[in-house]
Amino acid sequence: MKAIRKFLDKIKPNFQEGGKFPKLKSTFGAFESFFFVPNHVTTKGAHIRDCMDMKRNMTAVIIALLPALLFGMWNVGNFHYQMTGEEAGFWCQFFYGLGQVFPIIVVSYVSGLFLEFLFAQVRKEEVNEGFLVTGLLIPMIVPVDCPLWMVAIATMFAVLIGKEVFGGTGMNIVNPALLARAFLFFAYPSKMSGDKVWVAGLGDAEKVVDGFSGATPLAQLAEKGQTQYSLSDAFFGFIPGAIGETSTLCILIGAVILIWTGVASWKIMISGVAGLLLTGLLINACGSDVYTQVPYWHHLIFGGFAFGIVFMATDPVTAAQTETGKWIYGFLIGIMVLLVRVINPAFPEGVMLAILFGNICAPLIDHFVVQANIKRRKKRALAK
Amino acid sequence: MAQNNNLELITKPLNLNNPVTAQILGICSALAVTVQLEPAIVMAISVTVVTALSNFVISLLRNTIPSRIRIIVQLMIVSLMVILVDQVLKAYMYQLDKQLSVYVGLIITNCIVMGRLEAFALGNKPLPALLDGIGNGAGYGVILVIVAFIRELFGSGKLFGCQVIPDCFYNLGYENCGFMLNPPMALILIGMIIWIQRSKYKELQEK
Numbered sequence: 001m002k003a004i005r006k007f008l009d010k011i012k013p014n015f016q017e018g019g020k021f022p023k024l025k026s027t028f029g030a031f032e033s034f035f036f037v038p039n040h041v042t043t044k045g046a047h048i049r050d051c052m053d054m055k056r057n058m059t060a061v062i063i064a065l066l067p068a069l070l071f072g073m074w075n076v077g078n079f080h081y082q083m084t085g086e087e088a089g090f091w092c093q094f095f096y097g098l099g100q101v102f103p104i105i106v107v108s109y110v111s112g113l114f115l116e117f118l119f120a121q122v123r124k125e126e127v128n129e130g131f132l133v134t135g136l137l138i139p140m141i142v143p144v145d146c147p148l149w150m151v152a153i154a155t156m157f158a159v160l161i162g163k164e165v166f167g168g169t170g171m172n173i174v175n176p177a178l179l180a181r182a183f184l185f186f187a188y189p190s191k192m193s194g195d196k197v198w199v200a201g202l203g204d205a206e207k208v209v210d211g212f213s214g215a216t217p218l219a220q221l222a223e224k225g226q227t228q229y230s231l232s233d234a235f236f237g238f239i240p241g242a243i244g245e246t247s248t249l250c251i252l253i254g255a256v257i258l259i260w261t262g263v264a265s266w267k268i269m270i271s272g273v274a275g276l277l278l279t280g281l282l283i284n285a286c287g288s289d290v291y292t293q294v295p296y297w298h299h300l301i302f303g304g305f306a307f308g309i310v311f312m313a314t315d316p317v318t319a320a321q322t323e324t325g326k327w328i329y330g331f332l333i334g335i336m337v338l339l340v341r342v343i344n345p346a347f348p349e350g351v352m353l354a355i356l357f358g359n360i361c362a363p364l365i366d367h368f369v370v371q372a373n374i375k376r377r378k379k380r381a382l383a384k
Numbered sequence: 385m386a387q388n389n390n391l392e393l394i395t396k397p398l399n400l401n402n403p404v405t406a407q408i409l410g411i412c413s414a415l416a417v418t419v420q421l422e423p424a425i426v427m428a429i430s431v432t433v434v435t436a437l438s439n440f441v442i443s444l445l446r447n448t449i450p451s452r453i454r455i456i457v458q459l460m461i462v463s464l465m466v467i468l469v470d471q472v473l474k475a476y477m478y479q480l481d482k483q484l485s486v487y488v489g490l491i492i493t494n495c496i497v498m499g500r501l502e503a504f505a506l507g508n509k510p511l512p513a514l515l516d517g518i519g520n521g522a523g524y525g526v527i528l529v530i531v532a533f534i535r536e537l538f539g540s541g542k543l544f545g546c547q548v549i550p551d552c553f554y555n556l557g558y559e560n561c562g563f564m565l566n567p568p569m570a571l572i573l574i575g576m577i578i579w580i581q582r583s584k585y586k587e588l589q590e591k
Contacts, residue, residue, distance in 0.1 A: 147557055165575075186566060187563035189562060
């Protein structure tokens with residue numbers, strides 16, 4: 001560590017005003033504070049600083065994502081060897097999945113951070129940790145066979161149009177990771193949906209085991225009303241799907257971490273689940289085609305609902321800010337997920353669109369909650 | 385309007401006073417007809433012709449139109465021009481006219497045309513009005529062509545209907561971006577043009 005400190009001290013003057021590269025000041029600052037605690041202190045007045053700054057918040061989310069990510073890597077290998085019919089041990093499956101998923105993670109971070117650094121230089125701001133979580137979420141919500149250059153383009157699109165246009169971290173209207181996925185979904189539908197993309201190597205495989213299907217359970221349910229995967233398969237995650245979304249159990253572990261550290265709002269999660277269940281009951285009662293007759297609570301564990309409501313809908317920037325608003329916001333997402341999934345024949349899965357819809361409605365919900373509060377207090381004040 | 389400003393009447397709408405990026409007019413048709421380059425160019429020329437001619441005619445009539453019924457008179461003249469353009473297209477470019485479908489007819493409601501009539505032709509002499517119409521039509525056309533170029537190139541790999549991106553790219557795994565063919569992408573592209581323009585010319589930025 002001392003060698004790094006010495007090296008940093010040596011090159012620091014180059015990046016100050018009047019140095020050789022004053023434009024790269026924030027890049028230098030980012031790397032310095034990556035290695036060491038910054039030494040600038042507040043000079044005036046009393047300040048109370050919470051230790052839960054942005055870096056800690058982001059780290060908590062990363063830790064919460066790890067179980068689902070590691071499971072997702074193993075599951076990629078699991079399904080690849082199921083498809084080829086080869087016998088493979090646990091570690092063999094895991095390392096195959098690691099080899100498939102790791103490049104996606106690297107591409108997502110490199111392309112996103114490149115733009116983040118670029119904008120920090122141009123705007124002369126500090127590089128912040130805003131991309132840390134987005135960069136990991138993007139690989140977890142794409143199909144494993146998604147080409148790397150598509151991931152790069154989608155990530156750049158999301159950072160540019162989703163975040164930097166609005167002024168950077170904390171100013172975005174919609175979740176950048178979901179925006180990246182939505183971009184991929186509408187730009188390259190053949191690589192983002194169907195039954196070929198969810199298993200590594202299925203698209204151009206020469207030999208596939210008889211009877212093997214790469215379709216997600218939701219696609220099967222939408223078509224026939226039943227799926228070959230059991231409920232326990234779906235709960236533990238032994239189903240094809242986007243890399244990180246399959247295992248409800250691992251996502252629940254993540255949810256516990258998020259709620260315990262206080263990073264994500266439990267209200268959004270609870271009301272989202274409630275919205276989904278109530279809509280499901282209603283659709284069960286009056287639906288007519290096979291997809292509407294899927295028992296309402298199965299929607300909790302099949303598909304990406306668990307991942308979406310735990311990690312995406314609770315994004316503190318794009319969710320509703322008021323406490324009452326959070327209940328409404330989560331409930332709205334729950335309802336929309338089922339409406340898009342079951343009522344709309346075009347998409348078997350609707351979590352992405354539902355959460356984007358929720359993100360866009362969040363400021364409106366907040367506005368009405370605040371107005372209602374003002375009205376109520378005014379009434380109380382006048383009554384006295 | 386002095387004589388030496390006549391040139392400015394044409395050049396200013398091309399950049400600093402662009403009807404699309406600075407006045408934010410005519411966005412709807414810019415989203416609709418820019419999937420391919422060819423219809424975009426035809427549309428740009430049609431709008432230029434309509435704007436220029438109706439500007440000219442309204443300017444000739446400006447002292448005789450009672451101001452209470454001026455909108456209806458303007459509409460009549462614009463409709464006349466649009467029908468003329470539509471008939472010419474039908475006669476000589478039938479396929480393109482079908483492709484543009486309602487959007488040629490909808491030039492009548494294009495905000496740029498009415499905007500220029502109200503803002504310029506009613507208060508200026510015929511020649512400047514004609515030039516102003518040409519300038520604004522061209523300013524609209526420039527944006528249309530830029531957006532259509534990007535959308536056709538990346539959305540279907542073609543320019544003017546001929547394949548530009550070589551087959552070996554597709555064999556390597558390149559795919560056309562389907563999102564480019566959707567209107568939202570046109571809106572995003574126009575937004576980015578506005579972004580670039582305003583960061584270059586600070587005087588365009590709203591306070």
